[in-house]
Amino acid sequence: MKLIIAIIQPAKLEAVKEALNGVEVIRLTVSDVQGFGRQKGHTEVYRGHEYTVNLLRKVKLEIAVNETFVEPTVQAILGAARSADGGKVGDGKIFIMPLDDCVRIRTGERGSDAI
Amino acid sequence: MRFLISLLGVLALAGTGVSGYAEEPAVLAASETPIAAEPLAIAVEESAPAEAEPAEDTSFAGSLSGLSIELTPEEAAAVNAYDASPESFTWDKNVAKEIIGKIKESANKDSFFTASNIWMMLATALVLIMHLGFSTLETGLCQSKNTVNILFKNVMIVCIGLLTYAICGFMTMYPGSNWIIPGWLAFGTGVGFDLGNPVDYLANMTSAYGYPYTVFTDFLFQGMFAATAATIISGAVAERIKLGPFLIFVTLYVGILYPIVGSWKWGGGWLADANFTDFAGSTLVHSVGGWGALVAILVLGPRNGKYGKDGQVRPVLPSNLPLATIGVFLLWLGWFGFNGGSVLSAQGGDVSYVLVTTSLAAAMGGFAAAMTSWVVTKKPDLSMALNGILAGLVGITASPDISSIMMSMFIGLSSGIIVYFAVLMFDKLKIDDPVGALSVHLVCGIWGTLAVAFTNGEWVVQITGIVAYGIACSAFALVTALIIKVICGGLRVSAEEEHEGLDIGEHGTPAYHFPEAAGH
Numbered sequence: 001m002k003l004i005i006a007i008i009q010p011a012k013l014e015a016v017k018e019a020l021n022g023v024e025v026i027r028l029t030v031s032d033v034q035g036f037g038r039q040k041g042h043t044e045v046y047r048g049h050e051y052t053v054n055l056l057r058k059v060k061l062e063i064a065v066n067e068t069f070v071e072p073t074v075q076a077i078l079g080a081a082r083s084a085d086g087g088k089v090g091d092g093k094i095f096i097m098p099l100d101d102c103v104r105i106r107t108g109e110r111g112s113d114a115i
Numbered sequence: 116m117r118f119l120i121s122l123l124g125v126l127a128l129a130g131t132g133v134s135g136y137a138e139e140p141a142v143l144a145a146s147e148t149p150i151a152a153e154p155l156a157i158a159v160e161e162s163a164p165a166e167a168e169p170a171e172d173t174s175f176a177g178s179l180s181g182l183s184i185e186l187t188p189e190e191a192a193a194v195n196a197y198d199a200s201p202e203s204f205t206w207d208k209n210v211a212k213e214i215i216g217k218i219k220e221s222a223n224k225d226s227f228f229t230a231s232n233i234w235m236m237l238a239t240a241l242v243l244i245m246h247l248g249f250s251t252l253e254t255g256l257c258q259s260k261n262t263v264n265i266l267f268k269n270v271m272i273v274c275i276g277l278l279t280y281a282i283c284g285f286m287t288m289y290p291g292s293n294w295i296i297p298g299w300l301a302f303g304t305g306v307g308f309d310l311g312n313p314v315d316y317l318a319n320m321t322s323a324y325g326y327p328y329t330v331f332t333d334f335l336f337q338g339m340f341a342a343t344a345a346t347i348i349s350g351a352v353a354e355r356i357k358l359g360p361f362l363i364f365v366t367l368y369v370g371i372l373y374p375i376v377g378s379w380k381w382g383g384g385w386l387a388d389a390n391f392t393d394f395a396g397s398t399l400v401h402s403v404g405g406w407g408a409l410v411a412i413l414v415l416g417p418r419n420g421k422y423g424k425d426g427q428v429r430p431v432l433p434s435n436l437p438l439a440t441i442g443v444f445l446l447w448l449g450w451f452g453f454n455g456g457s458v459l460s461a462q463g464g465d466v467s468y469v470l471v472t473t474s475l476a477a478a479m480g481g482f483a484a485a486m487t488s489w490v491v492t493k494k495p496d497l498s499m500a501l502n503g504i505l506a507g508l509v510g511i512t513a514s515p516d517i518s519s520i521m522m523s524m525f526i527g528l529s530s531g532i533i534v535y536f537a538v539l540m541f542d543k544l545k546i547d548d549p550v551g552a553l554s555v556h557l558v559c560g561i562w563g564t565l566a567v568a569f570t571n572g573e574w575v576v577q578i579t580g581i582v583a584y585g586i587a588c589s590a591f592a593l594v595t596a597l598i599i600k601v602i603c604g605g606l607r608v609s610a611e612e613e614h615e616g617l618d619i620g621e622h623g624t625p626a627y628h629f630p631e632a633a634g635h
Contacts, residue, residue: 045494046430047551048539 001099001112002070006061007033008081008092013059019080020063023072027115029062039090058092064099066112174198175314178323179214182221190214197314206312214313222321227461231327234461235336241452242339244445246273246346252442253350256498256550259434260616261354262626268349268358272365276342279370281306284341285334288374289382298385301378306334327460336456340400341377343453345369347404350550352411354431355418355613358621360603364595368407372591376403376584391580392571395457397513397563398584405557406588408548414596415606417547419613428542431549436497443501447477450508454515465516472515473508476527480507483531491535499535502551506534509556510563517570526566530559561585 008016013030020028034055041054065073074094083091104114172181176194179186186194190210197204222228250269254262286293286303294301307330308315317323319330326333345365352361377399379386393399421431433439454473458465484503488496510530511523518526537554546553564581568574600606607613612620619625 045492045496046432047496047498047542048488048492048535049428049430049542050492051430 001102001115002065002067003097003099004061004063004065004070004073004077005095005097006063006077006081006092007035007058007094008061008077009083009090010057010059012081012091015080016061016077019076020073023069023076025063025065025069025073025076027063031060031062033058033060037090037093056090064102064115066115070096175201175317178317179218182218182321184214184217184221186214186217194313201314208311211311211313215311215316218313218317218321225322225327228322228327231459231461232329232332234466235328235332235456235459238452238456239332239336239339241449242336242343242456243273243449245339245343245449245453248442248445248449249343249346249350250442251438251445252501253353253550255435255437255439255442256350256433257353258431258616259626260618262434262618263622263624264358264617265349265353266626267622268353268361269346271362272345272349272369273342275362275366276345276369277338279366280334280338280341280374282370284370284374285337287371288337288341288377289333290378291383294384298383298388299379300375301382301384302375307331340396340453341369341373344373344400344404344407347401347552347556348408348411351408351548351552352415353549354617355607356411356415357603357606357608358617360599360606363599363603364407364411364592367595368592372407372588373403376587379583380580386580386583389576389579390573391576392517392567392573393513393564393580394516395454395512397509397511397560398580400560401509401512401556402560402564402581402584403588405553405560406585407592408552409546409557410589410592411596411606412546412548412553414593414600417545418549419610421547422542422545433498439498439501443504446505447474447508450477450512454512458516469515472518472520472523473511475520475523476507476511476515476530477504478507479524479527480504480510480531480534483507483528484535485531487532487535498551499538502534502538502555503531505555506530506559509559510566512560513563514567514570517567519570522566522570525569526563529566530562533562534559 006016010032017028020026034057036054036056039056041052041056043050043052045051061077063073074096077094081092101110102112102114103110107114172178176191176198179194190213193207193210194214197206246269250266253265253269257265283302283304285306287301290301290303293303308319310316321329324330324333345368348365348368349361374382378384380391380393380399381387396403418431420429423429450473451470454469455466458469460466481500481504484506485495485500487503488494488499507527507530510526511518514526515523534551534554537558538548538551541548541553548554561581565574565577568577596606608617608620616625
C-alpha cells in the first residue's frame with residue numbers, strides 16, 4: 001500500500017480527476033493549499049503599486065492505493081497535470097510514501113481490503 | 116411678527132416672478148384673479164381699510180385670497196381677527212382645521228409644487244442610497260477583518276447625521292435672518308412647526324415656503340447631504356481608528372462644523388453674497404468631508420506595514436472588488452438625486468440637463484482614470500476606474516447646471532486623471548487613505564470648484580471659497596481631533612488589534628462566520 005500525495009495547479013484538477021477515473025482510481029481527497037517552489041511567485045498590481053505574491057494557490061491530492069495501482073496513478077497525474085509544450089515550472093510534484101495500514105470506519109476492515 | 120411678515124412677503128413675491136418658480140402659469144392666474152375671493156376681500160377692507168392693492172397684501176387674509184381660497188364667514192372672521200392682532204390670537208381648533216384643509220386643497224391643485232415635491236423626496240431617497248454605496252465601496256476596498264467596523268461606522272453616521280441635523284443642523288445651516296454674526300455664524304435648533312396653526316401651515320407646507328416643496332422635504336434632503344460629508348471621513352481613517360473617538364469626532368464635525376460652514380453659501384451667508392458658486396457641494400459637502408479626513412489621517416498615521424522603511428509602498432489588498440463596484444454604481448445612481456435634487460425643483464429642462472452633465476462627467480472620469488492606470492502600470496486597474504467615476508462626479512458637482520456638455524466631459528476627464536496621480540501622491544507623502552477618499556472628495560472637490568471659473572470666469576471668488584473652507588474645516592478638525600485624542604487617550608487601536616482586525620477588537624464579532632468551525 002502506498003499513499004500518493006500530488007501538488008498540482010488548481011486549473012488542472014478537473015483533467016487529473018478525469019485521468020484518474022480512466023485508470024479506475026476513484027477515491028481521492030482534495031484540499032486547497034498554498035506554497036511556493038522554484039516558481040517563487042508572481043507580481044500583481046494594485047492602485048499603482050506592484051507587489052509580489054510568494055504563496056501561490058495549489059491543489060493537493062491524497063490518494064491511498066494498492067501496489068498495482070501506483071504506477072497507473074502516477075502516470076495519470078503526470079499526463080493530466082503537466083502543462084502543454086513539455087511542462088513548466090510550477091506544475092507541481094508527486095510524493096509516494098509507504099502506507100502502514102488502512103481502516104474503513106464503517107466496517108472495521110483493515111489493510112488492502114479497506115482501500 | 117416681523118418674521119411672519121417676511122415669510123408672507125415671500126408669498127407675495129412668488130406671484131410677481133421673483134422666485135423663478137412663478138413662471139408657472141397657474142400661480143400667475145391665481146394672483147391675477149381676485150374674483151373668487153370676493154367675500155374675503157370685503158372683510159379685509161373692513162378690518163384694514165388703510166391697505167389698498169390686494170397684490171401687495173401681506174396679511175394672512177390677503178395670502179389666502181391670493182391663492183383663491185374661499186372662506187366661510189366664520190373662518191373669514193377668524194382670519195381677520197388673526198390679522199388684527201397676530202400675537203394675541205388663538206386659533207379655534209375646528210376653524211384652524213378647516214382652513215388648513217382648504218390650504219391643502221389649494222396646494223394639491225398646484226401641479227408644479229406637487230411634481231417638485233415628489234421629485235425632491237425621490238432625490239432624498241437617492242441620496243440615502245449613496246450611503247449604501249459608500250458602505251459597500253469601503254467594505255470592498257478594505258480587508259475582510261475590518262468589515263463589521265466599517266459597516267458599523269457607516270450605519271452610525273447616517274443615524275447621527277440625521278439626528279444632529281434635526282437637533283441643530285438644519286436651522287444653523289439655513290438661519291433665514293437669525294444670524295449671530297451676519298453671514299458667518301448662526302445657531303438654531305429644531306425642525307418643523309405647529310401643524311395645527313394655519314398661518315405656519317401655509318408658510319411651510321405650500322409654495323409660500325419660497326421653494327416648490329415643503330419644509331420637511333427640505334429638511335430631509337439636506338439632512339441626507341450632511342451625513343454624506345461625515346461618511347467621507349469614515350473611509351479615509353478605516354482599519355485603524357478606535358470606534359468611540361471616531362464617533363465623537365464625526366458627531367461634532369457633522370453636527371456643528373458642517374452646518375456652520377454650509378450656511379456661508381447655501382444659508383445665504385457671506386460666500387453667497389460674494390457669488391461663490393457651488394451647485395451641489397463639490398466644496399460644501401465633498402471638500403468639507405475631505406478636509407476632515409485629511410486632518411484625521413495626519414493625526415492618526417498610516418496603517419501598520421503600509422509603508423516600508425525605505426519608502427516603498429506595500430499595498431493593502433482589497434477584500435472584495437465586486438462589492439466595491441456595486442458601491443460605485445450605487446453612488447452614481449445616488450448622484451442623480453444629489454445633483455438632480457439640487458436643482459431644488461422639478462423644472463424639466465434644468466433637471467434633465469443636470470443629470471446629463473453629471474453622468475457624462477462620471478463616464479469620462481472612469482474612462483480617464485482607467486486609461487491612465489493602463490498606460491502607467493501597463494495594467495488597467497479596476498479600483499482606479501471606480502475612483503475615476505467618483506472623481507468625475509465630485510468634480511462636476513459644483514457646476515452641473517452651468518457647465519456646457521463639452522465642459523462637463525472636460526471636468527470628468529481632468530478629474531479622472533487627477534485622481535490617479537493624487538492616489539500616488541498621497542502614498543508618496545505616506546498619507547494612508549485606504550479607499551482614496553482624499554483623492555476623490557478633497558482633491559477633485561477643490562478641482563471641480565475651481566473649474567467653475569472656466570465657465571463663469573470668477574477665479575478669485577472660487578479660490579476664496581476653497582481657501583476659506585480649507586482653513587475653517589482643517590482648523591476645526593485639528594482642534595477636535597487633538598482634544599479627543601487627549602480625552603480618550605489616543606485615537607488608534609493597538610498594533611495587536613489592528614493586526615487581528617477591528618471586527619473582533621472593537622465589536623467582538625467577525626463579518627463572516629464559518630458554521631463548521633463554530634461547531635454548529
